[in-house]
Amino acid sequence: MSKVLKLKCVKCGREFKETEVLYTCPDCGIEGILDVELDYDLIRKELNREYLKNNRNYSLWRYLPAIPVEDTKGIQPLQAGWTPLYNIGSLSKETGLGSFFLKDDSRNPTASLKDRASAVGVAKAIELGRTVMCAASTGNAASSLSGFAAAAGIKTYIFVPKTAPEAKITQLLIYGSNVFLVKGTYDEAVELCFKASDEFGWYNRSCAINPYLIEGKKTISYEICEQMNFQAPDIAVVAVGDGCTIGGVWKGFKECFELGLIDKLPKIVGVQAENSNPVTRAFKSNTYEFEYRLPDTLADSISVGIPRNGIKALNALHESGGCMVDVSDEEILAAMKLLAQKTGVFGEPAGVTSFAGIMKMKELGLIKGDERVVSIVSGSGLKDIRSAMKAAGKASCVEPDLVDLKRILNK
Secondary structure (H helix, E strand, C coil), rough: CCCCCEEEEEECCEECCCCCCCCCCCHHHHHHCCEEEHHHHHHHHCCHHHHHHHCCCCCCCHHHCCCCCCHHHCCCCCCCCCCCEECCCCCCHHCCCCEEEEEHHCCCCCCCCCHHHHHHHHHHHHHCCCCCCEECCCHHHHHHHHHHHHHHCCCEEEECCCCCHHHHHHHHHHCCCCCEEEEECCCHHHHHHHHHHHHHCCCCCCCCCCCHHHHHHCCHHHHHHCCCCCCCEEEEEECCCHHHHHHHHHHHHHHHHCCCCCCCCEEEEEEEEEEEHHHHHHHCCCCCCCCCCCCCCCCCHHCCCCCHHHHHHHEEEEHHCCCCEEHHHHHHHHHHHHHHHCCCCCHHHHHHHHHHHHHHHHHHCCCCCCCCEEECCCCEEECHHHHHHHHCCCCCCCCCHHHHHHHHHHH
């Protein structure tokens, strides 16, 4: 029996059989993102606390009963998921929190949370008999796809803005992808990728239209619940770009609740860069319409003019009783440095934006102090060395003798 009951358009509510559509609702077009609705009665028979207690597969595939992949031949040996969750006490003064947890997803194979989505996307492509995949990305999603596709022997075509960090572009090339540096914004790279996918029949990995990618991202919430001994956090804080990750995080928590793994749901708080904040503006205006503004932030992974999965992001906020907060690039760089120096976790700008959001929440009086709060670090700082250098400051240059060393130390 299939785990999938139906695919449902998040905009108009129209329902489809899994075999009827590949990407989006034909009535709503690109805005008609589909949600994969699963048979939880069927899943519940297998996926429970006892099953997890005896499961020695420490990757996202330990949750396979709840992942809509029927044919396991496409599952690659790269270990995505089961990343560490740290209970951080060293930041209680800065955060105002007694219980602050840090989920470090920079520990995935290509160093970002996007590996969860790519692991499922590649497995689904192989299940569907596809041999060529494409993606548009600011870097992480593309490098993630490139790594998992390389392991699977799938050819890839990647579209990224020309301004993407060099480290991310290098990752794409070393994995053997065909890379196109688009002379334009991320949004323009997305449009070109969609057109190419339609023209050449490539399987599109973009979370913006592929409903199965969120099914990988949701596993981070399963892990958080299990690693917290099935006690859900009070608040989960997530950086927001296209809206795919926050949508996946919320779906994961909802499914854990539906399956009886946790007994309450957390609030979801989204964080955007203040000059790249279409979801924040829509949320505060109580609308599901997104106004385009040219994004301007050093956090390239969340530099988005129009959120392609914005509806799922807003649903997560409204359904959970959460909110949006914005942070400046300066606050992101400060968070990057503070987190590294207090915890040893080195995140890229977008990867620490959720932590910067917690600092802003404290400033705005949005956290009480007694809540259990989880922040997700979504990508490694090694992905964007230029930004890291801005945050870190400069090293001291010394002559190879003790006299000069003492001179510098005395300063």
